[in-house]
Amino acid sequence: MDYVFYILAIWIVGSGLLAILQRNLVHCAVALIAFFAGIAGIFFSLHAEFLGAIQVVVYVGAIAVLILFAIMLTRHVTGEEEVSPFSRHAIWGWIASAAVLCVLLYSLDKQMFAISAEPSQITMLDIGNAMMQRYAVPFEVISLLLTAALVGAVVIALEEPRERK
Amino acid sequence: MPWIVENLWLIAFLPFLAAGISALMPRAQKKASSGIVIFAMALSLLLSLKAGGYLLKAGSSHETLHLVRNFDWLPYGDTVIRLGFLLDPLSAMMLFVVSFVSLLVFIFSLGYMDHDENFTRFFTFLSLFAGSMLALVIANSLLLLFMAWELVGLSSYLLIGFWYQKPSAAAAMKKAFITTRIGDLGFFIGLLWFHYASGTSLFYDQGQGALDPTKLSILGGSAALWISLLVFCGAVGKSGQFPLHVWLPDAMEGPTPVSALIHAATMVAAGVFLVGRMYPVFEINPTALEVVAFVGAFTALFAATIAVAQWDIKRILAYSTVSQLGYMMMGLGVGGYVSGLFHLFTHAFFKALLFLGSGSIIHACHHEQDIRKMGGLKDRMSRTFVCYMIGMFALSGVPLFAGFFSKDEILLDALHFHPANLPHFASRIPIVFGLIGAFLTAFYMMRQVKYVFFGSPRDHGAQHAHESGSPMTLPLIFLALMAVATGFLGWPGHSWFHHFMEPAAEAHPTNLYLMLGSIAIVLIALGVSAFVYSGEALRAGAVDPLEARFASLFRVLNNKYYIDEFYEKTFVLFTRTFSRIIVRFDRYILNGFFVWGSALIVYGLSLVNQLIDEAAINRGFDKGCRSVRTGSQWNRWIQNGLSQHYLKITSLAIVILFLLALFIGRT
Amino acid sequence: MVTLTHYLVLAAVVFCIGLAGVLTRRNAIMVLVGLEMMLNAGNINLVAFWRYLGSQAMSGQMFAIFAIAVAGAEAAVGLALLIAVYRHFRNVSVEEISSLKG
C-alpha cells in the first residue's frame, strides 16, 4: 500500500503550500481544509481511525469554519490581501524555514528507523479505557481548558457596550 | 457485602439530590421544594436507622466493627486515589443524630420560615448542609471527610448570612468562614502529613487502612503527635474551642433553625466527631490527648462564665454550646472516648430542643431576642415552656435527664485522669473546671428561664405572645422526649451506649460520691439562681442583681473578656499596621529615598559630567559614539517587537546551534 | 515499504511549510493557520511513533488527541483575540499593530 502514502504525501505538501502561498485568504482556507483532510488520511493509513475522524470533525468541521468566519469578519468579502508572501521583506522567513528544513532532514537521515510495523489492533474500547483510567487527570484538565477557552473566547469577542455620553 | 453498606452513599446522596432539585425550583414553589427536601431527609433517616439496626444485629465481632465500601476515585498514571464509605458504631450513632435532628429542624422551619420570601433557597441550603454533614459522617477517608468538611463550612457560611442584607449577618458569615479557615489550614496540613505517613487515604481497608493496627504501628510517636495536633486545629476551629470560639456566638445571626441544627447539634459537633474518628492516632502519644483535655476543660469553664452575663437569648445558648463542646473535648481528652461521644449524642437533642424552643419564643415575641424584654411567657406558651424546661433540666444536669448521665460520665472519666507525665495538680484541673462549669451551667440556665418565662411581661412583644403552630411545637415535643429518653441509654454501670460503641473496653466503676456531689452542685446552683432572679430583679427596667453586686466583673463577662476587641487590637491591627508600614516603606524609603535620592545624585553628577564632557571629551568621543550607534542599530534590528522576527531569529539560532553541535561532535 | 522515516520526513516538511507560513505572512489569521499546520506536523509524528514503536499504552494517540484539543482551544481564543484586535485597530496585520513599541 505504499502508493497510498505517496499520494497522501503529495496531496498534503501540495495543499499545504497552496494554503500559505495564495494571496486570497479564502483560497488559503480552502486549501487548508484539503490539507487537514490529507492529515486525516495519514492517520487512517496509520490505523488510527478514531484520530482521523476526530481530525476531520475538529479541524474541518470546527477550526476551518472558525477561520473562515474570522476572515469574513476582518477582511473585505473577497478576501484579497495586499501583501504577497513573495515580497522582499519575506525573504528571511523563507531562508529561515528552508534552513530548519535542511537541519531536520539531515538529522533524520542520520538515524534510520528500520522497524517493521506490526499492526497493533486497538479498538475504540481501548481508547476509551485509556482516556478514563490512565489519562483521566489530563482528560479532566483538557476539558477544563476547553471550557475556559470557550468562555474566554466569548468574553473576548463580545462587543463592548457603547459608552453613552 | 450487606445491602446497606453497599448503598450507604444513598444516605448522603438523597439530601444532595433534593438540594439540587430544590435549587432549580422557582421561588413560589414553597410546598414542592420543602416537601422534596423533607421527604429525602425522611428517607435518609430510615436508611440511617437501617444501618444502625444492621450494626446491632451483626453483633460485636471485630470484623463487623468497620464495614467499608471503597472505590477508585481518581486515577492518574498508575496511582489511584481511593475513597470509600464506612459504617461503624461511631458513624451509625452520628447518622442517627444528624438525620433525626435535621428532619425535626426541617419540619420546624416550615413554621418558622413561613413568611420568608426566600423560603426555597433556605431549604436548598439546609438540604445541602444535611447532605454534606451526612457525607462527612460516613466518609472512610480523611480526604473525603475534608471535602465534606469544607462543604459543611460553605453551607454554614451561606446559612449564617441567609439574611445577608443585614450588615451584622454579612459580617458574621465572613467571620465564621475566616475563623474556621484558620483551623482548616492546620487540618489540611495534618491531612497531607497523615497521607504521606501512612501511604493511603483510607481509614479502614481490610487491614490496610491508615487507622488499622498494622499501619498505626508504623506511625512514629512524634509524627502521631503532630498529626493529631494539626487535625485538632481543624476541630478547634469547627467546634468553637478557645481561642477560635469567637465565630460561634456571632453565627447566631442566622435564622434560629440554622442555629439549632448547625451551630448546636450537628456541625459544631463535627470537630468532636473528627477527634473521635482519629482517636487511634491521638492515643499513640499521650501528650496529644492531654492538649485536647486542657483545651476542652478551659473552654468549658471559660464559655460558661461568659454565658452568665449575656442578654441575648440565643447568645446565652451559643456560649453554652461552646462550653458543652468543651466538655466533650475534655471527655475525649481524659480518655473517655465513649463518654465524650455520649455527651455529643445527648447534647445534640437537648441543645436542638433549647434552640428550637428559643426560636419558638423569638417567633412569638416578634423577633425580639433580648431576655430583658421578655418575661411571663409561662402561661402564654405553656407547651413551649414545658419543653424548654425539660431541655433546661437536661442541660443543667438534673438527675434522670439526659445531660445528667452524660456529664456525669465525663466527670467520672476526668476523676480517673492520671497521666504519668503530668504532676498531680495538673491532672486535677479537668475535674475541677468541669465541676465549676456544671455549677455555672445550672446557674445561667435558671437565670435565663426566670427572665424569659417568669415574672410579668416587660415589653409589648412579650405581652402579645401566643403559642406557635404545630409544625413548630411538634418537633419540640419529639426532642423533649429524646432529651429524657437518651439518658437512660447510658445508665451508670449498665451503659447500653458504651456497649454499642466499644464492646471490648470496660467502663470505670460508678463513683457514688462524685455523683452525689455533682447533683448537689447542680441543685445548689439552681436554687441560688432561682433565689437571685426573683421578685424585684424581674421587674421592667431592673438592673441585673449580679451587675449590681459585681459591676466590673459583670462588664468584663458581658463583653466576653474583650476577646473580640483583643483580636481586633492585636491580630487585625497588627496586619493593618504592618501593611501600612509596608506602604510607607515603599513610598518613602524605597521610592523616596532610594529612587529620588539616587536620581538627584545622578542628576547632580550628570551636571558635573556635562561640564567635563562638553569641555574635554566631547570631540574625542564622537567617533566612538558613532560606532556604538551603528552597533545598536544592529541590536535594534534584533529587538524590534515583531514576533515573527523573533521566530525567524529563533529558527536561525537553532540551525546555527545544530551546526555548532555537529562541528564539536566531529572534532 | 513505507517506514517510520517516511512519516518523519513528511512531518518535517509539513512543519517547515507551517513555519514558512508563520514567518512570511503578514496577516495574523495566516500566522494562526501556519501554527495549526505545525501542530498537525507534531501530531503526525506522535501517531507515527505510536504506530511503529507503539505499545498498548497508546500514549501517542492520547497525546495527539490532547494536542488536537489544545489546538481547538488555541484557535478559538486566538481568533476571538483577532476579532477584538480588529475591532480596535481595523487591521489584523502583525506589523502594523505596534502600539506597544515605544
Added chain:
Amino acid sequence: MYEFFDQIIFKIGNVIIAVLTWLISLFATPPAWLPAVVWFVFKVVLIIATFPAIFAMTTWAERKILGRIQNRLGPNRVGPVGLFQPIADGIKTLTKEDIVPAIADKPIHTMAPVIAVVASFLVIAVLPIGRNMIGADLNIGVLFFFAAGSISEVSIFMAGWASRNKYSLLGGMRAIAQMVSYEIPFILSAVTVVMVVGSLSTSQIVSAQQLHLLVEDPEGLGDLLKRVVFHFYNNIGGWFVFQPWGFFGFVIFFTSSLAELNRSPFDLPEAESEIIAGHHTEYSGFKFALFALSEYISMIAVCGLASTLFLGGWNGPHLLPSWGWFFLKVFSLMFVMIWIRGTFPRLRADQLMGFAWKFLLPLSLINIFSAGLWYHIPSRAFGWLASALIMGGAYHFLSRGVVTRDIEKRIYRFA
C-alpha cells in the same frame, strides 16, 4: 422467506464476483489483489447507481405528496402519474447552459457542488443497508458519518462565497451558523446510543437492537403462536426508540437533522422569500442538479442513520428482506420530512438559534444522563421508569423556556 430474499441478494453478489473472477482468470496471470479491488468497485458502483435512482424517485414523491397536501395534482404529464418526470428533469438540467457569474471565483464556484456530492456519498458507506450489506464496516462508523457530514458545511460556504452574490453569501453564512449550532444536539443525541451499545460501529449498533428470547420446545399450535409473538418481539422490542432516552434521542436527532439538511421548518438558508435561493442562487444546469442530488442523498443518509441508531436498522419481523425493512424505515422518515415541509411554517432566525441552544442542547445533555442511569440501573423496568421521569421532567421544564411570550389573538381590522 426472509433469509430467502437476503440469500438472493447475496447470491447475486456472489454470482457477479464469480463471473468477474472467471473473467479475470482468463488473463494469463491475474494479480492477487484483483478480486478485492473488483469487489470494492462493485460495491461503489452499486451505491452510486442505487442512490441517485432513489433520489430521482424522491423528487417525484416529494412533488406528488406536496401537491396532495396543497390540494393539487403535482407532476402528471410525463409517463404514468408523472413517474418519468425526474428523467425529463435530468435531461433538461444536463442540456441547460452552465452559467457562471463573471466576477465569481471560478475554481471554488466549480468545486463546491462536487465537494457537496462527495461528502453526501461518503456517509452512505457506513450505513448497514441489510444483513451483511454495508459499504465499509468501520469500527468508528458513527463518528465517520459525522465527520464526513461536517464537510458539507464547507461546500455550502464555498458555494455561497464564490458566487459573489449577497444573497448567496447570506445564505451560506446562515447555513453555517445553523449547521454548527444544530450539529451539537445532533451528535449528542447519537452519543446515547453509542454509550449504551459501547461501540461506534454501525453494524454492532444494529445487532445490539436484536433481542434473543427463545421459546423452549416448540410444539403444537399454541407454541407456534408464542413463537410468532416472540419472533415479532425479538425483532421489534429491542429498538432503542422504545426506551425513553431512545425516544427523546430520536426526536432530538430527527429535529436537528432537519436543520442540518436545511429543510423546512429550518430552511432559512434557502428561504425564497428572503434570499432567493440561498447559496445556490447563482447555480444553474448540471451544477444545480448536483446540489439537489447532494441534498437528497444527505436526506436519505440521515434518515438511514436515524433508523440505524434508533429504529433497529434493518431489523424487523421476517416478512420483508432486511434491506426491505431498512428502506421501509428510511422512506417512512422521508415521508415525515416531506409532510413537515408541507405543513410547518418557517422559523425566525432568533427562534431557530434559541431552540437549538436553549432547548435541544440541554435536553440532549440531560438525555445522556438519563441513558447512563438507564444503563446502570440493574432492573430494566425501574430504569425505564427513572429515565422516563427524568426526560419527562426535563421536557416539561425546558419547554417553558422556549415560549417567550403568550401569542395574542390577532385582530383583522381591515378584512
